[in-house]
Amino acid sequence: MALAENRGAGRHRLPRFQRILWKIARVLGSVVITMLGLMFITFIIGRVMPVDPVLAVVGERATNEVYQQVYHDMGLDRPLLVQFGYYIWDVLHGDFGMSLLNARPVAEDIRRVFPATFELATLGVLFGVVIGVPLGVMAAVKRGSWIDQTARVVALIGYSMPIFWLGLMGLLIFYGILNWVGGPGRLDIIWEGMVPERTGMILLDSLLAGNWDVFKNAFSHIILPASILGYYSMAYISRMTRSFMLEQLSAEYITTARVKGLPERRVIWKHAFGNIRVQLITVIALSYANLLEGAVLTETIFAWPGLGSYITTALLSADMNAVLGGTVVVGLIFVLLNIFSDLLYQVFDPRAK
Amino acid sequence: MMSDSLNDPRLGFRGWLLTDTPTSRFHARCVAFYSGWLKFRSNTMAMVGLMILILLVLIAAFAPWIAPHDPLAQDLAGRLKPPLSEGHLLGTDSLGRDILSRLIYGSRITLYIVTLVALIAPIVGLLVGTVAGYAGGIVDAVLMRLTDIFLAFPRLVLALAFVAALGAGIENAVLAISITAWPPYARLARAETLTIRNSDYIAAIRLQGAGPMRIITKHIWPLCISSLIVRVTLDMAGVILTAAGLGFLGLGAQPPSPEWGAMVAEGRRFILDHWWVATMPGLAIFIVSLAFNLLGDGLRDVLDPKDAG
Amino acid sequence: MSEKPLLDIEDLTVTFPTRQGDFQAVRGISFTLGRERLGIVGESGSGKSMTGRAILRLIRPPGRVEAGKLELEGTDLLKLSEREMQKIRGQRISMVMQDPKFSLNPVMRIGDQIMEIYRFHTGAGKRAAYEKAIEMLEAVSIRDPERVMRAYPHEMSGGMGQRIMIAMMMVTEPDILIADEPTSALDVSVQTQVLSIMDRLVRERGMGLIFISHDLNLVASFCDRVLIMYAGKIVEVCDADRLHEARHPYTRGLLGSLPRLDEPRHHLEVLKRDPAWLDAPSVSGRQ
Numbered sequence: 001m002a003l004a005e006n007r008g009a010g011r012h013r014l015p016r017f018q019r020i021l022w023k024i025a026r027v028l029g030s031v032v033i034t035m036l037g038l039m040f041i042t043f044i045i046g047r048v049m050p051v052d053p054v055l056a057v058v059g060e061r062a063t064n065e066v067y068q069q070v071y072h073d074m075g076l077d078r079p080l081l082v083q084f085g086y087y088i089w090d091v092l093h094g095d096f097g098m099s100l101l102n103a104r105p106v107a108e109d110i111r112r113v114f115p116a117t118f119e120l121a122t123l124g125v126l127f128g129v130v131i132g133v134p135l136g137v138m139a140a141v142k143r144g145s146w147i148d149q150t151a152r153v154v155a156l157i158g159y160s161m162p163i164f165w166l167g168l169m170g171l172l173i174f175y176g177i178l179n180w181v182g183g184p185g186r187l188d189i190i191w192e193g194m195v196p197e198r199t200g201m202i203l204l205d206s207l208l209a210g211n212w213d214v215f216k217n218a219f220s221h222i223i224l225p226a227s228i229l230g231y232y233s234m235a236y237i238s239r240m241t242r243s244f245m246l247e248q249l250s251a252e253y254i255t256t257a258r259v260k261g262l263p264e265r266r267v268i269w270k271h272a273f274g275n276i277r278v279q280l281i282t283v284i285a286l287s288y289a290n291l292l293e294g295a296v297l298t299e300t301i302f303a304w305p306g307l308g309s310y311i312t313t314a315l316l317s318a319d320m321n322a323v324l325g326g327t328v329v330v331g332l333i334f335v336l337l338n339i340f341s342d343l344l345y346q347v348f349d350p351r352a353k
Numbered sequence: 354m355m356s357d358s359l360n361d362p363r364l365g366f367r368g369w370l371l372t373d374t375p376t377s378r379f380h381a382r383c384v385a386f387y388s389g390w391l392k393f394r395s396n397t398m399a400m401v402g403l404m405i406l407i408l409l410v411l412i413a414a415f416a417p418w419i420a421p422h423d424p425l426a427q428d429l430a431g432r433l434k435p436p437l438s439e440g441h442l443l444g445t446d447s448l449g450r451d452i453l454s455r456l457i458y459g460s461r462i463t464l465y466i467v468t469l470v471a472l473i474a475p476i477v478g479l480l481v482g483t484v485a486g487y488a489g490g491i492v493d494a495v496l497m498r499l500t501d502i503f504l505a506f507p508r509l510v511l512a513l514a515f516v517a518a519l520g521a522g523i524e525n526a527v528l529a530i531s532i533t534a535w536p537p538y539a540r541l542a543r544a545e546t547l548t549i550r551n552s553d554y555i556a557a558i559r560l561q562g563a564g565p566m567r568i569i570t571k572h573i574w575p576l577c578i579s580s581l582i583v584r585v586t587l588d589m590a591g592v593i594l595t596a597a598g599l600g601f602l603g604l605g606a607q608p609p610s611p612e613w614g615a616m617v618a619e620g621r622r623f624i625l626d627h628w629w630v631a632t633m634p635g636l637a638i639f640i641v642s643l644a645f646n647l648l649g650d651g652l653r654d655v656l657d658p659k660d661a662g
Numbered sequence: 663m664s665e666k667p668l669l670d671i672e673d674l675t676v677t678f679p680t681r682q683g684d685f686q687a688v689r690g691i692s693f694t695l696g697r698e699r700l701g702i703v704g705e706s707g708s709g710k711s712m713t714g715r716a717i718l719r720l721i722r723p724p725g726r727v728e729a730g731k732l733e734l735e736g737t738d739l740l741k742l743s744e745r746e747m748q749k750i751r752g753q754r755i756s757m758v759m760q761d762p763k764f765s766l767n768p769v770m771r772i773g774d775q776i777m778e779i780y781r782f783h784t785g786a787g788k789r790a791a792y793e794k795a796i797e798m799l800e801a802v803s804i805r806d807p808e809r810v811m812r813a814y815p816h817e818m819s820g821g822m823g824q825r826i827m828i829a830m831m832m833v834t835e836p837d838i839l840i841a842d843e844p845t846s847a848l849d850v851s852v853q854t855q856v857l858s859i860m861d862r863l864v865r866e867r868g869m870g871l872i873f874i875s876h877d878l879n880l881v882a883s884f885c886d887r888v889l890i891m892y893a894g895k896i897v898e899v900c901d902a903d904r905l906h907e908a909r910h911p912y913t914r915g916l917l918g919s920l921p922r923l924d925e926p927r928h929h930l931e932v933l934k935r936d937p938a939w940l941d942a943p944s945v946s947g948r949q
Contacts, residue, residue, distance in 0.1 A: 030501075037502030041511075045518040160643035162594050164601045165617055165635030168624050172632075176625040252764035258720055259759075259831070260779040261752030263745070275769050293507035297598050301621075311510065312602055315517050327506070327514045335505050350814040351768050 023346050027339055036088070038331045042324045043087050047080070096325030101317050106325035109310065114329075115200025116186065117299070117306030120226055121291040127230025128237050129284055135234070136241025140249060141268055151238050158235025163228065163294050167301035170224050182221035184303035191217045225302045229294050233287040240283045244276040251275075278349045282341035289337045292330055389655045399651020405644035413460040422451035424458040424611045433627045444629045446619060452633050455611035459634070462612045463641060466527055466596045467589055473531040474588075475581050478538020483569050483577065485539070486546025497543065500536040508533040509595055516604040523612070526605040530595050534588065541584055545577045579656040587649035590642035597638045613638050667694035667949070668837055668870045669717065672731035676712045676894075679724050687712040689894035692730075693947025695838065699864065699871040700947075701881035701902065703916070704891035710874045713891070714840045717872075718755055719747050735837075753783040756831035757840040758860075761847035762823025766815035773811030776830045783834045798829040802859050821852030828860055838870045846875070857884060878905070878916045887947075890916070895944040912939060 054071050055062075062070075075083055090097070096106035139151040174181045182188060186202055195202070195209040203222065206214035248254065249272050257271040258264075296308035303309070307326060314322035371388070375381035393399055412419060421440070428449030436444040436452075443452040485496035503511070508530075515529035549555060549572070558568060599605040600614025608615060613634040620631030676688040688709040693700070704710045716727045719739060732739045734754060742750065759765040767775055776798065777791040786794070792811070799807035802825040815823060824844060831839060841860065845853040861884065864871045875881050881888055882902045890898040890913050898910040908914060912935075 030498075033498060034502050034505050037499070038505055041502065041506075042514065045514050048518045156643065156646055160590055160594075160639055160646050162597050162601075162614070162617070162635060162638045162642075164598060164614075165631070165638065168617065168621060168631050168635070172624050172628055176628075252759055252761065253767045255715075255720065256759065256765045256827075257767070259718060259751055259757045260782070261748045261750070262778070262782060263748055271767055271770075275767070277769075289507065293509045296509055296513070297601065300602065311513065315513055316603065318517070320517075323514060323517050327510055330510050331506050334507055338505070349769070351816055 020347060024343065027342060027346075031335060031339055034335055035332065038335070039088060039091060039328060040084065042327050042331075043084050045327075046320055046324050047083075091328065096328070097321035099314070099319055099322045101314065101319045101322065106321050109322065110307065110325055110329055112200070113306050113310045116202075116304060117292065117295050117308060119201040119203060120222060120299070120304060120306060121229065121288060121295055123222060123226035124229030124291050124294075125233055125284065125288045127227055128233030128287060131230075132234035132237030133241050133280065136238040137245055137268065137273065139238065139242045140245030143246065148242075151242065155235040155239045158232050163232060164297040164301055166231070167225065167228050167298050170228055171301065174224055181224045182217065184301075186218060186221050186304065187214070188217055188221075225298050225304060229291050229298055232294055233291055236287050236290070237280075237283060241276070241280060244279050245272055248272040248275045278345055281344055285337045285341040289334045292333060393651055393655045396651040396654060398647045399654075402644040402647030402649075402651065405640060406648060409460055409464065409641060409644070412457055413464045416457050416461060420451075420454035420457040422454040424450060424455040425609050426450060433623065433630070435627075436629050436633075443633045444627075446616070446630050447623065447627075452616075452630065455616060456613070456634060456637050459611040459613045459616065459637070460641075462523065462606055462610065463593060463596070463638075466523065466530070467592060469527045470530050470534060470592045470596075471585050471589060473527070474534035475538045475585050477531070478535040478540075479542045479574065479577060479581065481535070482539040482542025482544075483546045483573055486543040487550055487565060487569055487573065493543075496539070500539045503533065503536040504540075506533070508591075509598055512595060512599060513602070513604065516599060521604045521607060523606040523610075526596060526599045529599070530592055533595075534592065537588075538581060538584065541580060542577050545580060546573050549573050549576055583649060583653045583656050586645060586652050590645040590649070593638060593642045593645065666735070667696045668735060669695040670731055670733045670948075671695075671717070671729060672948070674713065674716060674727070674729040674732060676709065676716050676721055677726045677728070686894055687725075688716060689944065691889075691891070691894075691896045691944050691947070693889060693896065693899075694949050695870045695872060696949070697868050697870050698887060699861075699873060699885040701873045701875065701885035701888040702891060703875060703878050703881050703888055705876060707893075708891040709894040710876075710891050711842055714757060714842050714872060714874050717840065718751055718757060720751075749783070752779050752831075752836070753834050754836050755838040755840065756834070756836045757842060758824070758827050758831050758844045760843040762815070762818070762820060762827050763847070765827060766823060768815055770814075771811065772813055772815060772818070772826055776811075776826070776833055779830060780833045794833060795829075798833045799826070801832075801863065802826070802829045803855075804829070819852075820848045821856055824848060824852075824856050825859060828856070828863070832863055832867075835867060836869065838872065839864060840872045840874065842874045843876070844873075845880075846877075878913075889947045893940050895939075895942070896947055897939060897942070897945060899945055899947045911936065 054067055054074060054076065058066055058070050071077060075086055078086075094107050096110070098104065099106050099109055102109075135147075135151050135154075139148040142148055171183070175183045191214050194214050195205045195211050198205050198208055202218040203215060206212075206218055249268075251272075254267060254272055257267045262271075292307070295304075295306060296312060298304065299306045299308035300312055307330065311323060311326035311330075313319075314326065369380070370384055372380075372384060375384050421442075428445070430449065431441075431445055432447055432449040434441050434445040434449075436442065438444060441451050441453070443456070445451055446455070481496055481500065485493040485500075511533045512526075512529040515532055516525055519525040519528060546569075555568060555572060558572060563571075596605060597612075597614030597617070600612040601618045603615070603618065606612035606615055608619075616634035617631045617638075620627070620629075620634070624631050671694065672692045673690045674688055674692070675686060675690050678685045678687060691709075691713065702710045702713060712721070715721055716729075717732070717739070719727060721727050727740070729740060734750065737750075739747065739750065766772070770778075773792070773795055776795040777788070780786060780794050781788075781791045784791075795811060796807045799810055804810055804822065804825060810818070810822075810826070815826075818826065828844075839860075844860065845856055848856060857880075860871075863869075871885075873881060873885055878888075878890075882905045885902045888900050888902050888905065889896050890900070890908075890910065892912050898908055898913045900908050900913070905913075905917070908917070
């Protein structure tokens, strides 16, 4: 008996770090493969695009010689795989090529627009977590009650409503009719350029500069698109929280906690919720990634100068490098968020073997 | 097909459908289907969803007879009329076209997209998933890695990139959505295949000399179907939203076709002054995707009780 | 056993509403528990587990618990508020459940789980709780208590898990322990060990034990008195050492359906259930 105990506990302690390292190595390996595949897809999309990239550079009236020269310079006469190799090499160096629209490096453009999306999506997720998690927990605890029904309806509407339409309706009601919030854009024009750009996130920048007026104005602009994005993430998070909690609440250790005489609040929040924490972080990471997608449409509606509207603008003007660059970046964020939640599982869930 | 219960005058056809002792395979299927239907029917919300969708199909089928106006007929004199104005129940858009008629004809486009995606994506997913699950080893590893790569993209963004490459248009939108929609089905089919493959009765069939083709098509596919149907129904709401999103961005059906998402985009310019132009098509999208969600929830309770909740 | 009983139960009923009307899992049973070891035996669905949970008022709505009397040393448990009931649970009455794999919280360290119940009921500090927990783990023959305190439940074997469970449920020195099939999920080789540890602790502390099991022989060898339940009722009450004198056909059936080494038989009897048992009144287990 004693021997078995020793072995059981010892296996847990000794090679834990090695195990984690091995896991990290494996995860990194799969990231590399996934990213390669991701870039291959975007690369192929770029090749079949009905836009002639050479023509876009040299213009319609270039001579055949110039055309051929540029065709060669761009490496388009090399085998596809070699071209792909160069593409990867460039992307690894943070080079997504030049935007055909404004002749600036795409990477630079993305760096410039990304903070706006980041700010919007973060606020949205915050909204979704702060409301969605307690709502999901309450819905599970009081299953079948009015609060559960409400949560169900709220989520159902979230799953069924086109986000671009909800955005328009929000603008119509809260901006057009009630005038409670700022309209499209990040700031009213008179506040534009009032605070130095440090992080690219206006709320933060205005706080850093101590400019309260700009902050207030920026807040009035971001609150509506962020709540609309947040509504979607809230719908998802609350549903997932509810089903995780239902699973845990029917578990035997919950009965144990009640037998121990613990108050219901502790049974729910310490014992049941403690068991869904890691799962929940995965869901939140996933919903954060989904918000990037929602941002494409929301940013269009709210004239929000972020990654989403950057991609759509590029798309409509057939700016291939910009579209692909944006897609790769969004894909990369997706993959990183997935991996982050995966690692979290491995490291923080004591049950993960 | 004759059976005792059928001849029993007290029970009649209903009794035949509810018997515990079916007399043939066909009979057994009818009984299973009927008891599923009874369970489904008791779910009010799911029935509402089903009704809405049946109504949608009817509207699409009889559009020329129902629509009060030609959806493309412009009337610049009567543009931007508010709802409930004479002859235009839901008002007119910026070119004086009747919004109600456009919505009615637009249901055809929505159904067209939904049907095609619902056929293409699950079938591709089923093929990939069952082959991966059944073959195992390197085939499985490669196919699943491919699936993961597609899953790594946000769907709308990938669909956008594909439409950009293929060119805007409704067929390309369908293709782009299908390309982004198949991976979850592949995962699902693979998981089902793995459980089924290792079961004893598949081993028995194999001992009887059945080859992999026969096992996959005759024994594994039928068992994957019910969970796939639930998943498809639940996903259709998302497909409608994605298609509408593409239309809204001008990458789906091209004007002047009355696609709902494109109609919202058209009305967007007037949102503050003429709210109905964007509101009505948006409501249509919302109602249809809500119907699919309700139906999917109901079907899940009937067909796939294990993850009900 | 003639002095005032620890637990006095009269006409206890547990009801669950279903679509087909109310279902009574426990149908008006009465018994008392002194500082003794009382076995409750029955097949699954006989209401034995529900009885245990009803005493702790752990039947969740829409299930209902009703009783003419449900008293712990004169205190009517049904009249207590939920908050007062929480002071009873874990402090006066504890319960050990079937499978430690599921009944211990998988993401809390074992030490934290033991200290939690102790600190909650006694208000003791961390240090004192830690020492008490170690002492308790030693009492259930765990060799390396410091390390076990830091471990998570999934790192423990089934037998160790159940001993930890017992340690946890006894750390507050309750008056009554309800053990609901405490050894059914365990390996046969450690069952006896866990039982003897539990037996020793219950004896040493002069507690009352309700031992719920489907295994009549186990109960007979372990308890002082046995209640036999069938379909929510008590059909027979026996002293454990006089079980062979049991008269009820169900009890006889249970005894007869067990293979015995000393009396080999060609085929084991199958339990015959008489519908008349369903309507017969419950036998009282009061003393």
